[in-house]
């Protein structure tokens with residue numbers, strides 16, 4: 001029997017980062033992982049492979065449709081889908097091996113197998129061959145992440161009706177891809193296959209896409225996606241999906257009920273959200289409480305109701321984002337080592353990695369209205385940014401929301417090129433409690449896309465220079 005300070009179940013971004021930080025702080029740490037490779041959903045079937053395909057498909061679209069505008073003639077580029085998928089698999093392998101290396105480097109014991117909590121301080125690991133080992137530990141962290149949700153009556157077969165996992169490995173470009181859910185997974189993976197040649201239809205229950213993102217920003221983004229060729233059926237629900245050898249037949253109704261229509265698809269991607277994954281962990285047996293949404297219930301220190309058992313990441317409350325899980329992992333490791341860990345939940349960036357990207361941090365206009373906070377808006381379009389104009393990437397804008405009384409930056413919303421990188425300037429500004437004037441007075445290099453952020457900050461006081 002091995003004895004540890006800390007045993008973490010799950011090596012996704014939450015779990016493996018928690019392990020590294022704990023080891024750095026001198027805690028004897030082990031991880032338990034049942035997947036072949038470390039890195040969880042994010043590295044194996046989520047963030048990393050989807051970004052690899054987004055990158056490759058973007059280059060294809062650029063070569064196929066946009067190079068001519070820059071005076072580059074390449075003829076008609078051809079897709080070698082098998083090679084593109086192999087490139088994506090290499091991206092996964094490179095990253096998961098990186099995690100393995102980091103665990104070794106930090107002298108973290110990695111136990112391969114399924115973890116089950118027998119009691120506080122005891123984790124049983126069952127290897128693939130059935131061998132059982134029991135680990136003794138002062139603390140246990142549940143970092144088991146989340147799994148895809150389906151809809152009643154719709155069976156995901158990962159061939160015709162796929163989740164985000166199957167959508168990373170389609171054997172051919174579908175003629176017609178229907179997305180159920182206009183959230184981040186649907187729009188990212190829908191973009192990949194649209195660029196590669198699929199007709200893409202988005203069926204979304206709500207009257208808008210990207211629920212939770214600033215409404216004005218989401219609206220602009222939808223316009224851009226429509227211009228790229230995506231079709232949207234909002235306020236609609238799928239009531240049945242039947243897979244055949246030839247494709248999938250969908251029954252679609254208005255969300256409020258009404259006459260159904262039939263839509264034929266070659267492939268359907270179900271992307272209506274994820275739920276916490278706790279199967280077989282033994283949480284019920286040891287009495288770990290869950291909240292009304294089935295998430296592991298925790299206090300401000302990530303502690304469950306059972307002393308010595310903690311939870312971080314998708315399995316518990318908050319946005320299901322890799323970087324949120326990572327930061328929780330670091331904060332918890334620091335607390336367990338007797339330090340003061342902390343995550344500022346008011347400043348967690350959120351990025352949709354399409355082209356253009358959508359990025360957000362802090363409050364939306366809807367949040368501020370709901371809270372009755374008076375605010376000023378500074379908005380600046382990329383059409384007025386010199387670098388964006390020169391590079392023919394002018395779709396979108398930067399919007400900064402600042403407190404009407406104090407000018408403190410309360411949120412920022414960007415749709416546009418490099419939005420996912422640009423948003424971090426505002427995240428840092430918000431961490432330091434900056435005003436929009438602080439951002440506006442910071443010298444920004446010319447010519448950069450970041451100048452659009454400065455101009456949006458200037459626009460808060462209606463003094464943008466280039467519009």
Ligand code: NAI
Nearest residue numbers: 181182183184185186203204205237271272273274320351
């Ligand atoms: P989501 O919650 O982002 O979007 C799901 C969408 O499906 C919502 O707009 C919802 O209104 C709609 N919907 C729900 N039921 C429906 C129905 N019956 N018919 C039609 N539409 C319906 O969930 P998604 O896209 O599956 O992503 C899951 C999680 O993964 C999210 O929490 C997300 O944060 C995370 N993720 C983050 C990424 C990023 O940060 N770039 C990338 C991919 C996933």
